[in-house]
Amino acid sequence: MDYFLELLLGGLTRGSIYALIALGYTMVYGVLGLINFAHGEVYMIGAFVGLIVSGLLTVLGWPVLAIVAIATVCAMVYAAAYGFTIEKVAYQPLRHAPRLSPLISAIGMSIFLQNYVLLAQSSDFQAFPQLVPDFEFLEPYTHIILSSELVIILAGVVTLIVLFLLIKFTKIGKAMRAISQDRQMAMLLGVNVDNVISATFIIGSALAGLGGILVASHVGQINFYIGFIAGLKAFTAAVLGGIGSIPGAALGGLILGWTESFATGYVSSDYEDVFAFGLLVFILIFRPAGILGKVSSEKV
Amino acid sequence: MAEFKKSFIAALWFVILTFPFVAMKVDSFEKVVTWRWDNVLYMGVGCFFFSWLWRYLLQRKEFSKTEDKNKKSLFQQTLKDRLFSDPKVFRPVLIAAFCVAVIFPFLFSPYQTTIMTTALIYVVLGLGLNIVVGLAGLLDLGYVAFYAVGAYSYALFNYYYGWGFWSILPAGAILAAMFGVVLGVPVLRLRGDYLAIVTLGFGEIIRLILENWDEVTFGPQGIPNIPKPNFFGLEMDFQTTTLYMYFVVFVMTIFTIVVVRRLNNSRIGRAWIALREDEIACQAMGIDTTKTKLIAFGLGATWAGMMGVFFAAKNSFVNPHSFTFIQSAMILCIVVLGGMGSIVGAILAALILVLLPEYLRAFSEYRMLIFGGIMIIMMVFRPEGLISNVRRKYELHGGEKN
Amino acid sequence: MQTILDVKQLTMDFGGLRAIDHVDLDIKQGEIVALIGPNGAGKTTFFNCITGIYKPTGGDVLIAPPEKKQKRINGKKPNQITVAGLARTFQNIRLFANMTVLENVMIGQHCRTRTGIAGAVFQGKKVRAEERRVIDYSHTLLKKVGLDQYVHHLAKNLPYANQRRLEIARALATDPFLLLLDEPAAGMNPQETAELDQFITRIRDEENVSILLIEHDMRLVMSISDRIFVVDYGKKIAQGTPAEIQNNKNVIKAYLGEDIDDA
Numbered sequence: 030m031d032y033f034l035e036l037l038l039g040g041l042t043r044g045s046i047y048a049l050i051a052l053g054y055t056m057v058y059g060v061l062g063l064i065n066f067a068h069g070e071v072y073m074i075g076a077f078v079g080l081i082v083s084g085l086l087t088v089l090g091w092p093v094l095a096i097v098a099i100a101t102v103c104a105m106v107y108a109a110a111y112g113f114t115i116e117k118v119a120y121q122p123l124r125h126a127p128r129l130s131p132l133i134s135a136i137g138m139s140i141f142l143q144n145y146v147l148l149a150q151s152s153d154f155q156a157f158p159q160l161v162p163d164f165e166f167l168e169p170y171t172h173i174i175l176s177s178e179l180v181i182i183l184a185g186v187v188t189l190i191v192l193f194l195l196i197k198f199t200k201i202g203k204a205m206r207a208i209s210q211d212r213q214m215a216m217l218l219g220v221n222v223d224n225v226i227s228a229t230f231i232i233g234s235a236l237a238g239l240g241g242i243l244v245a246s247h248v249g250q251i252n253f254y255i256g257f258i259a260g261l262k263a264f265t266a267a268v269l270g271g272i273g274s275i276p277g278a279a280l281g282g283l284i285l286g287w288t289e290s291f292a293t294g295y296v297s298s299d300y301e302d303v304f305a306f307g308l309l310v311f312i313l314i315f316r317p318a319g320i321l322g323k324v325s326s327e328k329v
Numbered sequence: 330m331a332e333f334k335k336s337f338i339a340a341l342w343f344v345i346l347t348f349p350f351v352a353m354k355v356d357s358f359e360k361v362v363t364w365r366w367d368n369v370l371y372m373g374v375g376c377f378f379f380s381w382l383w384r385y386l387l388q389r390k391e392f393s394k395t396e397d398k399n400k401k402s403l404f405q406q407t408l409k410d411r412l413f414s415d416p417k418v419f420r421p422v423l424i425a426a427f428c429v430a431v432i433f434p435f436l437f438s439p440y441q442t443t444i445m446t447t448a449l450i451y452v453v454l455g456l457g458l459n460i461v462v463g464l465a466g467l468l469d470l471g472y473v474a475f476y477a478v479g480a481y482s483y484a485l486f487n488y489y490y491g492w493g494f495w496s497i498l499p500a501g502a503i504l505a506a507m508f509g510v511v512l513g514v515p516v517l518r519l520r521g522d523y524l525a526i527v528t529l530g531f532g533e534i535i536r537l538i539l540e541n542w543d544e545v546t547f548g549p550q551g552i553p554n555i556p557k558p559n560f561f562g563l564e565m566d567f568q569t570t571t572l573y574m575y576f577v578v579f580v581m582t583i584f585t586i587v588v589v590r591r592l593n594n595s596r597i598g599r600a601w602i603a604l605r606e607d608e609i610a611c612q613a614m615g616i617d618t619t620k621t622k623l624i625a626f627g628l629g630a631t632w633a634g635m636m637g638v639f640f641a642a643k644n645s646f647v648n649p650h651s652f653t654f655i656q657s658a659m660i661l662c663i664v665v666l667g668g669m670g671s672i673v674g675a676i677l678a679a680l681i682l683v684l685l686p687e688y689l690r691a692f693s694e695y696r697m698l699i700f701g702g703i704m705i706i707m708m709v710f711r712p713e714g715l716i717s718n719v720r721r722k723y724e725l726h727g728g729e730k731n
Numbered sequence: 732m733q734t735i736l737d738v739k740q741l742t743m744d745f746g747g748l749r750a751i752d753h754v755d756l757d758i759k760q761g762e763i764v765a766l767i768g769p770n771g772a773g774k775t776t777f778f779n780c781i782t783g784i785y786k787p788t789g790g791d792v793l794i795a796p797p798e799k800k801q802k803r804i805n806g807k808k809p810n811q812i813t814v815a816g817l818a819r820t821f822q823n824i825r826l827f828a829n830m831t832v833l834e835n836v837m838i839g840q841h842c843r844t845r846t847g848i849a850g851a852v853f854q855g856k857k858v859r860a861e862e863r864r865v866i867d868y869s870h871t872l873l874k875k876v877g878l879d880q881y882v883h884h885l886a887k888n889l890p891y892a893n894q895r896r897l898e899i900a901r902a903l904a905t906d907p908f909l910l911l912l913d914e915p916a917a918g919m920n921p922q923e924t925a926e927l928d929q930f931i932t933r934i935r936d937e938e939n940v941s942i943l944l945i946e947h948d949m950r951l952v953m954s955i956s957d958r959i960f961v962v963d964y965g966k967k968i969a970q971g972t973p974a975e976i977q978n979n980k981n982v983i984k985a986y987l988g989e990d991i992d993d994a
Contacts, residue, residue: 722831
């Protein structure tokens with residue numbers, strides 16, 4: 030039973046992370062209709078900024094709580110800045126290009142960022158300090174759930190709620206929904222499309238940055254390549270739930286997290302990634318709109 | 330001055346963005362931070378000029394767009410167009426290139442020949458992927474999977490059943506084509522961007538299976554001692570083998586060029602391009618889009634499979650590490666740089682992207698960074714690639730009679 | 732005269748919205764029939780249902796190509812329907828922008844030719860002859876629509892009115908017995924529209940096709956149509972000759988925007 034609980038909570042942890050990253054995919058897809066391949070890289074950037082800032086502050090001898098807070102904020106701010114810049118450089122000039130162009134540009138951006146970090150930092154795995162302290166009240170349950178896992182789950186839940194409220198009730202949220210319905214019309218009604226797209230990238234990227242630092246401190250090591258696999262899986266989660274749908278991203282993340290957790294726990298851990306990709310292929314073939322998504326067809 | 334200010338702001342922004350990455354390096358075990366201030370300076374200066382160049386190119390692109398509309402450029406041909414469409418100019422260039430390629434291994438060392446052999450492999454791979462991405466407009470990010478299928482089919486059939494190179498060459502190609510079709514049937518109904526992700530996932534699945542299925546594929550260690558192709562049973566020393574391998578791939582390259590060129594200008598090639606240009610109109614013209622996509626996918630895979638067999642023979646060794654996403658990205662970069670659907674472009678781009686890092690060692694460290702950059706820059710400034718695909722002008726003599 | 736297209740009680744729902752509501756329509760051989768109605772009346776949806784882009788929720792679409800048996804085509808794919816002999820143009824021009832004008836027309840012949848991969852690679856005698864035939868036929872078509880001076884230009888570089896003509900030539904290249912034109916005069920100036928009059932009639936006579944068109948330009952519709960069908964809110968509200976339609980109360984109401992009592 031403990032083993033089952035451990036897998037259940039492990040899956041929940043993974044799922045929260047996937048959901049955090051998947052939100053960025055889904056939001057960008059909602060407003061631009063584009064798969065932001067470089068999104069996984071933003072997550073990796075967040076993790077690295079967390080590593081560098083916390084390392085620096087540790088050397089300077091700051092108190093632990095301040096380090097955690099500053100490193101997290103820095104990771105999110107930097108991730109957001111990178112997301113913003115990526116859009117300006119690689120996507121904005123291609124707003125009216127054929128569909129294939131921004132996709133290729135996005136893949137190029139992903140490769141570029143991976144290798145930029147590889148060259149600027151290191152190609153090896155880097156040890157990541159444990160930022161989340163061990164909570165005393167979890168002492169008796171450490172064989173089931175670690176404190177870092179608890180923090181990830183909580184962060185996931187809080188983010189989702191905040192984001193949901195943001196989209197539902199704020200002006201920017203309404204503008205996003207308007208653009209995803211009909212960009213031309215939104216523009217005619219005075220919505221500044223460029224600003225809203227930038228805001229979407231900033232919010233989505235900040236969430237990915239948060240995900241990056243949380244995972245890094247949970248796993249304990251990072252390298253330049255972590256964004257690629259995480260990005261693919263988060264994308265799977267987004268598609269699974271129905272791309273463009275925010276509750277869908279959360280649901281997809283959870284399903285994927287549990288699938289992986291139980292499949293590796295009860296079947297085999299060698300094929301961990303195969304399960305995820307297999308699920309992706311399966312979903313796209315049999316229900317490309319995802320669980321909560323709507324089937325849309327091109328206007329003729 | 331305004332330009333100066335803009336560049337300065339852009340440079341400042343990028344310096345801030347890259348600061349933690351290029352200036353600091355943290356070792357969290359030893360608890361030391363290494364500062365590298367010189368990098369910040371390079372970054373700032375580099376970004377300053379790059380941003381200037383970026384905006385200059387953007388402006389020029391905007392300018393040429395309006396220029397095109399004003400100037401009725403319908404009847405004009407640029408020098409470059411003539412170079413590739415006028416047989417009087419094109420033919421001598423072609424013959425010269427052919428001659429250079431034939432005498433190349435006799436002029437240069439075996440080392441150079443080996444590099445050229447690798448370059449030609451990528452030429453063929455580029456041409457193969459060009460069918461799928463460039464002509465049919467299907468973004469395939471898992472192309473390397475078919476390459477792996479070819480390579481492992483040689484390695485495994487040879488290891489377990491002792492088949493030779495020449496019998497596996499067609500078998501590997503057909504096997505890869507079958508993989509392409511089997512994957513294609515369910516997947517090709519998907520929209521473009523989903524197709525990209527599924528093929529990416531498929532590529533990773535194939536690699537993970539090769540890595541983990543130890544009993545058959547020997548996992549990450551790979552399979553050594555794969556024999557080179559034999560030439561009527563002759564014993565050959567190292568130098569002759571190199572020469573021989575070069576000519577084998579050279580003939581394959583010529584074969585590929587001829588086939589792709591003929592397909593490009595055929596009924597099928599036209600259907601692919603129509604598919605890329607507008608899928609709905611294409612279907613409304615009575616073209617079975619599913620079938621057309623499958624043919625493109627299968628044929629693209631065929632070349633990858635064929636080159637996979639050759640790759641295994643050339644290296645005498647295969648392991649999963651040769652078939653990562655990076656390979657797919659590189660082949661895609663060849664297609665993008667060369668120009669969608671352009672044969673000459675793909676050849677040029679493959680040569681540039683393989684040979685440049687070989688000869689400029691300093692450059693090779695930044696290879697992947699530059700590949701990524703190329704993809705972005707090409708899409709933003711020159712989506713038609715180095716050499717745009719000039720459509721053939723069919724002769725019209727018969728039409729005059731009516 | 733033989734009825735070549737017989738649409739019976741065609742219905743199309745999108746979610747809860749009924750875009751087409753039990754519409755009947757028929758076309759006889761050699762006729763030019765117009766389908767008109769206010770914006771959003773469901774005209775293009777009707778086209779999309781007939782040409783297989785949408786699958787109709789209810790009703791039947793029957794075709795009877797000349798000298799062939801009548802058959803049902805609803806639920807078939809667009810390409811199968813084109814092969815069966817229905818060709819269409821699009822409201823928002825959908826040419827193959829980066830192909831030459833000639834190639835655009837050659838694509839139309841795709842479904843009437845057979846060359847496969849092997850044929851393309853080996854370029855045998857038969858293949859070359861077929862290719863020759865396609866080129867010549869396409870060129871002839873281009874001459875007929877007055878585009879032969881542009882054969883080697885990219886389609887995207889053509890002036891707007893000529894792009895419309897090219898779309899028609901491309902559709903004709905599929906050897907249809909019925910041509911469906913979706914707003915052929917949209918975006919044209921009055922002179923170009925006037926030319927279109929004769930052009931469409933000439934095509935009907937020379938190419939031996941029947942024509943169904945959607946159009947907003949009433950002058951064009953009234954001058955070339957043999958019969959007119961009027962739809963509004965997805966329902967057929969009138970049918971008849973141009974003279975009958977001009978005096979039909981329901982039609983006038985629909986166009987002047989008054990409330991329709993019986994809707």
